[in-house]
Amino acid sequence: MKKIEGGVTAAQGFEAAGVAAGIKYKDRNDMALVYSTSPCKAAATFTTNVVKAAPVLWDKAVVDNSDYLQAVIINAGIANACTGKEGYDYCKQTADATAAAFGIPADSVAVASTGVIGMQLPIDRIVNGIGLLKDAKGDDLEHGHIAARSIMTTDTKPKEIAYEFTVGGKKAVIGGMCKGSGMIHPNMCTMLCFITTDVSISKELLTLALKEDVVDTFNMISVDGDTSTNDTVLLLANGQAGNAKIDAPGADYDAFCEALHGVMVGLSKMIAGDGEGCTCLFEVTVKNADTKEHARTLAKSVITSSLTKAMIFGHDANSGRIMCAMGYSGVNFDPERVDIYFESSAGRVQVIKDGMYAVYSEEEATKILSQEYVTAVCDMKNGSETATAWGCDLTYDYVKINGDYRS
Amino acid sequence: MKKIEGGVTAAQGFEAAGVAAGIKYKDRNDMALVYSTSPCKAAATFTTNVVKAAPVLWDKAVVDNSDYLQAVIINAGIANACTGKEGYDYCKQTADATAAAFGIPADSVAVASTGVIGMQLPIDRIVNGIGLLKDAKGDDLEHGHIAARSIMTTDTKPKEIAYEFTVGGKKAVIGGMCKGSGMIHPNMCTMLCFITTDVSISKELLTLALKEDVVDTFNMISVDGDTSTNDTVLLLANGQAGNAKIDAPGADYDAFCEALHGVMVGLSKMIAGDGEGCTCLFEVTVKNADTKEHARTLAKSVITSSLTKAMIFGHDANSGRIMCAMGYSGVNFDPERVDIYFESSAGRVQVIKDGMYAVYSEEEATKILSQEYVTAVCDMKNGSETATAWGCDLTYDYVKINGDYRS
Numbered sequence: 001m002k003k004i005e006g007g008v009t010a011a012q013g014f015e016a017a018g019v020a021a022g023i024k025y026k027d028r029n030d031m032a033l034v035y036s037t038s039p040c041k042a043a044a045t046f047t048t049n050v051v052k053a054a055p056v057l058w059d060k061a062v063v064d065n066s067d068y069l070q071a072v073i074i075n076a077g078i079a080n081a082c083t084g085k086e087g088y089d090y091c092k093q094t095a096d097a098t099a100a101a102f103g104i105p106a107d108s109v110a111v112a113s114t115g116v117i118g119m120q121l122p123i124d125r126i127v128n129g130i131g132l133l134k135d136a137k138g139d140d141l142e143h144g145h146i147a148a149r150s151i152m153t154t155d156t157k158p159k160e161i162a163y164e165f166t167v168g169g170k171k172a173v174i175g176g177m178c179k180g181s182g183m184i185h186p187n188m189c190t191m192l193c194f195i196t197t198d199v200s201i202s203k204e205l206l207t208l209a210l211k212e213d214v215v216d217t218f219n220m221i222s223v224d225g226d227t228s229t230n231d232t233v234l235l236l237a238n239g240q241a242g243n244a245k246i247d248a249p250g251a252d253y254d255a256f257c258e259a260l261h262g263v264m265v266g267l268s269k270m271i272a273g274d275g276e277g278c279t280c281l282f283e284v285t286v287k288n289a290d291t292k293e294h295a296r297t298l299a300k301s302v303i304t305s306s307l308t309k310a311m312i313f314g315h316d317a318n319s320g321r322i323m324c325a326m327g328y329s330g331v332n333f334d335p336e337r338v339d340i341y342f343e344s345s346a347g348r349v350q351v352i353k354d355g356m357y358a359v360y361s362e363e364e365a366t367k368i369l370s371q372e373y374v375t376a377v378c379d380m381k382n383g384s385e386t387a388t389a390w391g392c393d394l395t396y397d398y399v400k401i402n403g404d405y406r407s
Numbered sequence: 408m409k410k411i412e413g414g415v416t417a418a419q420g421f422e423a424a425g426v427a428a429g430i431k432y433k434d435r436n437d438m439a440l441v442y443s444t445s446p447c448k449a450a451a452t453f454t455t456n457v458v459k460a461a462p463v464l465w466d467k468a469v470v471d472n473s474d475y476l477q478a479v480i481i482n483a484g485i486a487n488a489c490t491g492k493e494g495y496d497y498c499k500q501t502a503d504a505t506a507a508a509f510g511i512p513a514d515s516v517a518v519a520s521t522g523v524i525g526m527q528l529p530i531d532r533i534v535n536g537i538g539l540l541k542d543a544k545g546d547d548l549e550h551g552h553i554a555a556r557s558i559m560t561t562d563t564k565p566k567e568i569a570y571e572f573t574v575g576g577k578k579a580v581i582g583g584m585c586k587g588s589g590m591i592h593p594n595m596c597t598m599l600c601f602i603t604t605d606v607s608i609s610k611e612l613l614t615l616a617l618k619e620d621v622v623d624t625f626n627m628i629s630v631d632g633d634t635s636t637n638d639t640v641l642l643l644a645n646g647q648a649g650n651a652k653i654d655a656p657g658a659d660y661d662a663f664c665e666a667l668h669g670v671m672v673g674l675s676k677m678i679a680g681d682g683e684g685c686t687c688l689f690e691v692t693v694k695n696a697d698t699k700e701h702a703r704t705l706a707k708s709v710i711t712s713s714l715t716k717a718m719i720f721g722h723d724a725n726s727g728r729i730m731c732a733m734g735y736s737g738v739n740f741d742p743e744r745v746d747i748y749f750e751s752s753a754g755r756v757q758v759i760k761d762g763m764y765a766v767y768s769e770e771e772a773t774k775i776l777s778q779e780y781v782t783a784v785c786d787m788k789n790g791s792e793t794a795t796a797w798g799c800d801l802t803y804d805y806v807k808i809n810g811d812y813r814s
């Protein structure tokens with residue numbers, strides 16, 4: 001497979017748009033559309049939060065019950081969470097208006113929102129925005145880029161990625177965009193991700209591929225440990241690549257999974273590296289653990305710890321904090337076996353050997369930790385399983401972004 | 408029972424001292440002693456972290472295996488964690504030197520450390536400090552106060568509390584000191600607590616009382632979610648009150664438990680309210696939950712959330728973050744039943760009603776949230792169980808304290 005330019009419009013038959021609908025922001029786009037010229041098989045994963053935003057409830061219903069999806073309407077500014085029946089009705093009205101505008105069934109329309117919670121959507125502006133999106137849409141890379149910018153909140157950059165790959169002798173493409181780790185007038189850290197592909201695949205395998213990959217990608221990132229009410233990953237496949245439909249495991253399915261993983265891991269790292277206020281993408285690889293699940297739990301515990309995050313901000317090889325964060329993760333291990341290394345473009349240094357501080361140059365360690373992409377490798381010497389998690393440093397700006405008053 | 412002045416020397420027969428032993432700090436005390444003139448029954452709880460500091464391993468052994476404890480030696484500056492066999496040997500040497508100096512068995516000596524991890528103790532200075540402590544000790548309140556100051560790290564104030572109560576017709580006293588939520592040249596947030604009482608009680612009931620109370624006190628506080636390698640609560644009872652020994656449940660045991668709870672909850676709130684960099688003690692009470700355990704889990708999830716902590720710092724009634732933090736706690740509940748109120752010395756306001764934003768004055772809410780002690784009450788309307796947790800706000804200073812380089 002090969003990385004290519006683009007995002008949600010990279011695959012054949014997908015269009016996108018972004019417009020300024022006046023939802024909450026001034027002078028910027030705040031609504032986006034992802035549209036397929038033909039019906040798509042769909043798979044999705046959603047927040048595990050008990051408090052689910054209305055669009056999450058709507059999307060779960062259409063992904064579970066509809067044979068096909070064809071359009072996604074996204075707004076930034078208002079999360080439509082904690083909004084009760086009124087909020088859910090606005091999802092339905094959004095889908096109805098989209099159905100009427102595009103001549104498609106209402107149950108083929110997904111909706112997604114990010115922003116302030118507790119506030120109701122201005123449904124008239126949403127409906128008006130749908131008309132604007134229809135007029136503005138296009139299938140080139142620039143339209144995908146406009147959509148990726150329109151769903152940003154406190155993100156500092158748009159997040160897009162695409163891969164080309166071969167399946168059943170046909171060229172296929174998968175691409176995606178996401179927003180995340182941003183807030184709108186500090187409220188809720190929400191991750192929204194939309195992935196499009198022209199592969200022909202059964203709904204069952206599309207769902208399986210998504211569910212199996214999300215545990216090692218989006219579920220392995222953390223900015224602040226707060227799981228949003230709105231988190232959504234939506235994957236659409238319209239079959240326009242013309243490959244023989246993938247409806248059983250095998251080489252074609254594996255090729256698709258590899259490309260999907262490329263997109264998911266790429267977007268995951270973009271979200272972690274653009275965490276609120278952050279200056280550094282912090283990667284933690286736990287290797288030689290006894291089980292895969294333990295490796296994941298250990299890596300996530302380190303990435304989530306406020307103290308390790310502050311340590312990265314301080315460029316301080318205070319590696320006892322990593323030992324500590326693994327120690328309270330709930331996983332049992334022998335601390336006196338653990339080795340820890342820091343790696344970055346500036347080099348590699350061992351800081352913990354057999355559970356005790358190694359002898360190393362603090363100056364060298366500080367240099368390694370002062371880069372924009374830093375990896376800690378924790379060798380448990382207790383098996384052969386590996387997992388990687390991604391996060392970022394904890395900075396003054398994180399506190400500023402989230403401590404400032406909403407309005 | 409009645410709150411009285413004092414700390415670890417409030418109860419009869421307890422002495423304390425603090426001295427400058429030159430462990431790591433300059434120009435301040437950094438070693439402390441708690442000593443009983445007669446042997447004590449002892450109970451303790453320790454960190455659940457898999458990575459346990461050497462003093463935790465030592466203390467667990469002596470509390471489990473010795474009939475009596477009589478002295479505790481504490482140092483600030485170096486945590487003696489991730490120090491291997493050498494670190495454990497220093498615990499033994501500390502106990503041996505204390506035993507020789509005071510004429511007591513080595514297995515009646517507990518040790519405790521807080522500070523930088525990975526560094527070995529300067530054992531010669533520790534041994535020298537034991538001699539200084541012996542000469543400096545005294546049984547008045549001022550000596551307790553000196554000890555409480557000597558164990559501080561980045562704590563901004565010493566933490567002491569004492570209660571007088573009646574048991575079996577005799578006047579008894581329980582008092583304690585702790586340090587916590589501080590770091591030494593940013594390293595590890597450690598909570599150390601030492602409680603002394605002159606009550607006569609069996610080891611079994613002393614242990615039971617401590618274990619049952621810790622779940623609703625020290626286990627319900629969080630500054631940054633990082634469980635230290637060194638956390639220790641040590642409870643000593645020397646029996647000098649002269650009451651008939653408490654060796655069965657009943658009124659005497661209940662009176663003791665009530666006084667113990669007063670000390671434990673008081674010290675817990677002092678730790679939370681002196682969290683690193685914090686400006687506010689943030690209390691969360693979850694009421695009318697279906698089970699006690701669920702109430703505890705919900706309250707702790709709110710207190711631990713970076714987003715609710717930043718909200719308190721910003722004096723912003725952004726109550727969706729509280730809904731969100733309860734939602735990802737792992738406890739199942741109906742969001743559309745939840746009511747949330749903010750309370751402080753400035754008043755009370757309902758911010759969530761049946762899971763949606765209530766109508767209230769933002770100005771009034773900001774005033775309530777601008778006090779030094781703020782409570783959020785979450786009414787689940789789903790049962791009759793209550794739990795309270797304590798934390799603090801997330802501030803620039805937290806990042807500064809923990810992001811600055813160690814030396």
